Amino acid sequence: MKLTYFGHSCFQIESGGKHLLFDPFVSPNPLASGVDVGKIAADFIFLSHGHEDHLADAVSIARRTGALVVSNWEICQWLGRQGITQTHPMNHGGSKILPCGEVKMVQAVHSSSFPDGSYAGNPAGFVVECADGHFYYTGDTALTLDMKLIGEQYRIDFAVMCIGDNFTMGPEDALRAAEFVGTKKVVGVHYDTFPYIQIDKSAATDIFQKADLKLLLPAIGETISVGR
Numbered sequence: 001m002k003l004t005y006f007g008h009s010c011f012q013i014e015s016g017g018k019h020l021l022f023d024p025f026v027s028p029n030p031l032a033s034g035v036d037v038g039k040i041a042a043d044f045i046f047l048s049h050g051h052e053d054h055l056a057d058a059v060s061i062a063r064r065t066g067a068l069v070v071s072n073w074e075i076c077q078w079l080g081r082q083g084i085t086q087t088h089p090m091n092h093g094g095s096k097i098l099p100c101g102e103v104k105m106v107q108a109v110h111s112s113s114f115p116d117g118s119y120a121g122n123p124a125g126f127v128v129e130c131a132d133g134h135f136y137y138t139g140d141t142a143l144t145l146d147m148k149l150i151g152e153q154y155r156i157d158f159a160v161m162c163i164g165d166n167f168t169m170g171p172e173d174a175l176r177a178a179e180f181v182g183t184k185k186v187v188g189v190h191y192d193t194f195p196y197i198q199i200d201k202s203a204a205t206d207i208f209q210k211a212d213l214k215l216l217l218p219a220i221g222e223t224i225s226v227g228r
């Protein structure tokens, strides 16, 4: 199982020959100017919420690839109005077996609106059980006690967590979240893109190291090995 980081909260998981793309925000991100958004492969696109920094390139990638877009009801309706009809709507607490594995939409404590300010449903995270690894993507969220339920219900091999602070968890809360879900391996996202969320990366990795956990911060465009 491989993970490629495309900057901000956009990452791609390659598992069983399928490409799962999360929260594509690439073309407006100057830090990701080296990534050709027209070449990103996707069989599935997961959208955690309606904020621009999570779905800027979703319509164009869905149109080009024909990927199935998995998101909440409101975002799927919004995509439909733009001609993207290959969508799979979910809501919190629901699971579904999709060709990439079993997917559960879970709680995120955040807000969610479309770039024009209209209602985009509630923000979410995802638990995905692929054949070669199980992972949890937090989406944008605060630390919440509900994450303990994920640790009780799943064996999580790694988690992708927001660590940029200010709008979401920072590194210290992400460490507690990792302890709640019972994983030792965290890939940090949602940091450094904007001045509000600039962090000290070596301080963040130290916090995890001291607790005997690993915080992975792949470079933009880098592919790392994850999963079991």
Ligand code: NI
Binding pocket: 049, 051, 110, 111, 140
């Ligand atoms: Ni957000």
Ligand code: MN
Binding pocket: 051, 053, 054, 140, 190
């Ligand atoms: Mn965000």
